[in-house]
Every structure is written in structure tokens, then in C-alpha cells.
Amino acid sequence: MTIYDSVxxxxxxFIPQEEGKATLYVCGPxxxxxxxxxxAKSALVFDLLTRVLKANGLDVTYARNITDIDDKIIKKAxxxxxxxxxxxxxxxxxxxxxxxxxxxxxxxxxxxxTESLEAMFELVQKLIDSKHAYRTADxxxxxxxxxxxxxxxxxxxxxxEDEKQNRVESSSAKKNSADFAMWKSVKDNSLTFDSPFxxxxxxxxxxxxxxxxxHLACGSNKYAVDIHGGGADLLFPHHENEAAxxxxxxxxxxxxxxxxxxxxxxxxxxxxxxxxxxxxxxxALKVYDGEVLRFYLLSTHYRSNFNFNEEDLTxxxxxxxxxxxxxxxxxxxxxxxxxxxxxxxxxxxxxxxMNVSTALALIDEMISSANxxxxxxxxxKELKRETMANLAYIEEVLGFGVKNPFEYFxxxxxxxxxxKIDALIRQRDEAKKVKDFASSDKLRDEILACGxxxxxxxxxxxxxxx
RNA sequence: GGUGCCAUCGCCAAGUGGUAAGGCCGCAGCCUGCAAAGCUGCUAUCCCCAGUUCAAAUCUGGGUGGCACCUCCA
Numbered sequence: 001m002t003i004y005d006s007v008x009x010x011x012x013x014f015i016p017q018e019e020g021k022a023t024l025y026v027c028g029p030x031x032x033x034x035x036x037x038x039x040a041k042s043a044l045v046f047d048l049l050t051r052v053l054k055a056n057g058l059d060v061t062y063a064r065n066i067t068d069i070d071d072k073i074i075k076k077a078x079x080x081x082x083x084x085x086x087x088x089x090x091x092x093x094x095x096x097x098x099x100x101x102x103x104x105x106x107x108x109x110x111x112x113x114t115e116s117l118e119a120m121f122e123l124v125q126k127l128i129d130s131k132h133a134y135r136t137a138d139x140x141x142x143x144x145x146x147x148x149x150x151x152x153x154x155x156x157x158x159x160x161e162d163e164k165q166n167r168v169e170s171s172s173a174k175k176n177s178a179d180f181a182m183w184k185s186v187k188d189n190s191l192t193f194d195s196p197f198x199x200x201x202x203x204x205x206x207x208x209x210x211x212x213x214x215h216l217a218c219g220s221n222k223y224a225v226d227i228h229g230g231g232a233d234l235l236f237p238h239h240e241n242e243a244a245x246x247x248x249x250x251x252x253x254x255x256x257x258x259x260x261x262x263x264x265x266x267x268x269x270x271x272x273x274x275x276x277x278x279x280x281x282x283x284a285l286k287v288y289d290g291e292v293l294r295f296y297l298l299s300t301h302y303r304s305n306f307n308f309n310e311e312d313l314t315x316x317x318x319x320x321x322x323x324x325x326x327x328x329x330x331x332x333x334x335x336x337x338x339x340x341x342x343x344x345x346x347x348x349x350x351x352x353x354m355n356v357s358t359a360l361a362l363i364d365e366m367i368s369s370a371n372x373x374x375x376x377x378x379x380x381k382e383l384k385r386e387t388m389a390n391l392a393y394i395e396e397v398l399g400f401g402v403k404n405p406f407e408y409f410x411x412x413x414x415x416x417x418x419x420k421i422d423a424l425i426r427q428r429d430e431a432k433k434v435k436d437f438a439s440s441d442k443l444r445d446e447i448l449a450c451g452x453x454x455x456x457x458x459x460x461x462x463x464x465x466x
Numbered sequence: 467g468g469u470g471c472c473a474u475c476g477c478c479a480a481g482u483g484g485u486a487a488g489g490c491c492g493c494a495g496c497c498u499g500c501a502a503a504g505c506u507g508c509u510a511u512c513c514c515c516a517g518u519u520c521a522a523a524u525c526u527g528g529g530u531g532g533c534a535c536c537u538c539c540a
Contacts, residue, residue: 009470027540035540042540072538157469157536204538231540232471238539261540262471263533270534299489300479305472305533312478315490322489325503349480357480361488371504375497437499444501455502462503 001056001351003227004303006235007154007258011353014053014257016226022058023216024050025255027208027230027238028110030067031091032076035098036278037297037308038264038271042231044294045261045302045354047104048398049229052350055397063109065211066092069201070113074191084191088114098281101290102297103399111211113202119210120202121195123249124182132248136173139185139198145178148244154258155236180241182206205241213250221252228255235260262305264297271308279308288313289411295320295400298356319360320400321409321464326367327391328405328462329374336389342366343393350397359398366390409464413451421450425461 001014016022026046029039046064053060068088077084096106113120124141127133132147145151152159159178181203186192192199217224224246230239239258246254264271264279271278284293296316300306342362349358370387373380395402410418428443447454452463 029540030538038540040540045540070538155469155535233535233539236469236535237537263540265533270539303471304479307478309478312490315478319489322504329504355480357489358487361480364488368505372506375505432499435499441500453502455504456498457503464503 001052002353003257003259004353005257006232006260006303012257014226016058017221017223017256018218020057020059022053022060022227023225024053024060024062024227024229025208025212025216025225026062026064026107026228027234028064028066029091029095030070030072031088031095032070032073033091034280034282035095036264036271036280037266037284038231039095040098040102040104040281040293041264041297041302041306042229042261043099043104044102044297046229046259048298048302048350048354048356049227049259050105051397051399052347052354055347056351061109061216062107063111063211063215064107065208066095066110066112067207068092068112068114069191069193069207070204078190094282098285101285102281102294103291103402104294109215111215113207116207116211116214117193117195117202119214120206121197123206123210123213123245125196126249127182127245130248133182134175135197138173139200140173140181141183141197142174142179143182143241143244143248144175145180145244146176148248150247151178151244152240154240154243157236157240180205180237182245205238205245208238208242209245209249209254212246212254217250217252219251223253223256224250225255227257227259229259229261232260232262261302264306264308266308287412288317289403289408291400291403291408292317292320298398299360301357302354319364322367323363323391323394323401324403324405324408326370326387327401328409329371330384330388330391331405333384333388335392336385337392338386338389340386340390342386342390346393346397356398363394363400409462411465413465417450421447421452421463424450425454425463429461 002011003014004011014022024046026042029035043064046062050060050062066088068084073084073087077087080087099106124133127143128135128141131144133141133143135141183195183197183200183202183206185198185200191201193201212224212228228239228242235258243254246252266277266279269277281293292313296313297306299316299319346359346362349355349362352358366387370383370390373383377383391401394400413421424443424447428440428447431437431440431443444454447463452465454461454463
């Protein structure tokens, strides 16, 4: 399998540190607001990655954190006069629910900042002891970027020469302007945690390094994890700083491979809280089946920027529909487990830095070919078995087509409407039997008005939500 | 201003040296009572200029046009 390493800026063959195993850490959400399409994209990308790694026979340990200590959470809690935990629990649960709706499996480990404070203290202490961090008179602890000769090698940034003269001397006692806080002392009455460095809150980057150390790192390895991932914006400063903390505070580097997914834009504009154009997952899920969203968000290569628009989403839905129609055609047949050339090629495409486009092309070709054979030789047993095996593999590796095909096509319709449609279809069938086509066509118009399309087949009349 | 990424059919999107995958849309046909679904066929020389090469969408240089990061952000 090859992975594009966004630090080395090249595709590299993936070789895990421990044979047969792979460790993966991804920066998860800060739980103070609803997840938007960008969060979905990132979760989806790394969900796919774990599936592909597993399909390649690797024993994967996947960790994705929940940041539940953060200024934005505190701000929201104060505004709404709620307890911090009430806020974080609410959004954590919402996040889990929405991720499930788009077929994202729960990571093996989901550490929370509030449950990882000891690990953070430990790392800070080590860095202070080794002179890579220093305490200020205010009680803050900063990472000393000048003490790390490899600082900025991750994001390949150049230290700005004129920064010092341009910057107004701030009140903080930082040695270098690039130094970042690991522990912030807090004097007011807001949320604080007791620590060996006084009451306060951890800096943003600290938790990831600490959690990785606590849950995934193995002392003798050269890297704490095989792969570290996150959104493209995290490379700097977040990942740069995480890497510095781990490098200087432990005897290993943070990650061997770095993966960063591209952004989701809306109508060509970056989606962000400050622009107020966030598209929340929960709202999208009201209108579209979660799997349609999954398919759409995954249909473009993970590193490219993704421009969300409803037209393309519709095109994705039509493509997913084809998988489900084939499933419908073969409904009820035993699920084969044959090894096929198709499965091999599919995995090969996905193992090439997750080339989903090529994988989808293979799927479309497989579907066409299966339908063609089914059209001409309906009793072809072997083909049916093989096709079932292929469809099962698509479910496993890509998470497409996992639902009951009939239910899939009923998305968003209430029971009353479904009953009405069924009744109309029965009436139409009666009219068709006596060749009263004027009536049957009129009934069809009524059915279409319910927002569905119908299709007559040898097995009866089926309908689908348009 | 600094750093980096990208530019392929109307739209989405693979392909990174050997002669342009796939999907949507459109057109024609088969099937159908008519449809729908399914199937078949048709539709691009890869932003511009120059260079390297037997050979370039793919490499190099220049240009133009997008975008991202440098501050919280997936």
C-alpha cells in the first residue's frame, strides 16, 4: 500500500513499524458545536483508510480524540449558563450519532482531554526537566522553540526574521514569538484544573502528544505512531507543535507518515464558523441518506479541495442508486465470498493512496457487466454468486450499499405516504391486467406526484424515491 | 508580504513519459402497452508560450488564472 506523506511530499510505500500492525491517530473534533461537512469529510477519509489498511491484512489500532477542554467550550457554557460537561456531552453524542449515519465506525480508542490530564502533566514535566520548556513568572509553561533544532521542519516554514521588530512587545513573557503555551495559568473563576504547575488549562497542542504517548506509543519504536492524520489546516501550527513536543519530550518522533485531507468548500468559499456558511451534517442528513453523503464526500480524492454543491451530490446519489438497484436485483441470494479479479483490482486502486475515483470506475464497470449478463442470461448462477461477493466487498471496504436496498429507496417517506403509494400501485396493476392503459397511466401520474418513480418488472412493480 | 497546492469533455473526476478511465447531463437505438430501470452506441488531446525527448496531459522554464496556510478551524 502507498500513502502520500504530506511532510515528505511524496507517495511512500506503507511499512508499519511492527509487522502486520498499524497505528493511526487522527485529530478529532472540539465538541462545542455541531459537526459540519468538513468534519464529516475528515472522519470519512480516515474511516476509509482504516478499512483499506485492514483489507490489506493489517491489525489496525485507530485513535481519534475528543477535545473537551477548550476556550470555545467554556465561552459557550458561560453564554448558555450551562455546565461545561453538559455542552461537551451533548455535542459528543451528536457527533457519534451523525458519524454513524454516514457509516463512520467508532475508532478503537477515543481519548478525551479531561481524561488525559495526567499524561499531559507528565509530558510537560519532562520538557521542563530537559529545558525544552520553561515557566514564566505568570505561571504559564511555554515550549521553547529555539531549543528544538528541528522545529519547523514538518511544515517547512521559514522563521520570520522581521517578526520581532514588527510585533509589539506582548505582555507574555515568551522567549521567542514562536513559542507556544503548553500550560496556561488561569486566574479568573472559569474552568481550571489543578496541575503541578498551578491551576490552569492545557495548551491546544498538548493533548494530542500526551494521548498518543499514553495510548499508542511503544517505547522502543522510532515513531510513536505509524500514521498521524487530520485536516490540511492542522499541519501548522498544530501538528508542527505536537511533533516538537513529542520529539523533545520522548525518545521517538511522533509519526512516520503524515496525512492531511483537503477542505470542503461551499460554492467555492471556505466553510468556516467566522464566515457563517457552515453546512451542518445534521441538516444535510435531513435531506439526504447518510450513505449518499458518504459516497459524495468520498468520491473525490481526499487530498483535493472539495467544492460542495447539490448538483454533484445528486450525481453521486444516482451512482450509488446503481449499486442498490443491482442489490435489489439479486436480493435474497446467499452472499458469496468468492475471490474475484474485481476485488483484487478494487483493493489495488484503494491501496494506491486511496484512489477512490479509480475504484468507483471499477465498480461502475462491474455493475454494467453484471446487469448485462443478468439481462441476457438471468439464470447464470455463478455470475450471481460472484456479483454478490463483489457487492459484499464494496460494503466492507468502502461502506457503500450496506443498507436494505428497498429501505434505501424509501428514504424520508412516512408510513402514510408509503401505504398510499402501495395502494395506488395495486390499483394500477388491476387496470393493467385488463389493459385499461388510460387508467393505469393516470394512476401512475398520481404515484409520481408522491415524489417517487415506478418500474414494472417480472417480479412486480417497484417504486423508488426520486 | 512569506510558504505551498492546483488548472483534463457542459458539470464532477482518474490518469504523473508511450499515445486521454469512470459518472452526471445530452443524442440515437434495444427492451416496454407506454414509461421507468437496465443494456448498446456517440461526444475532449488535457489553461497559454517555449524547451527536453524517438515519444509529454504527464518532465523543465516562463506566463495567466484559481485556492490554501501563515490567527481558532477538519
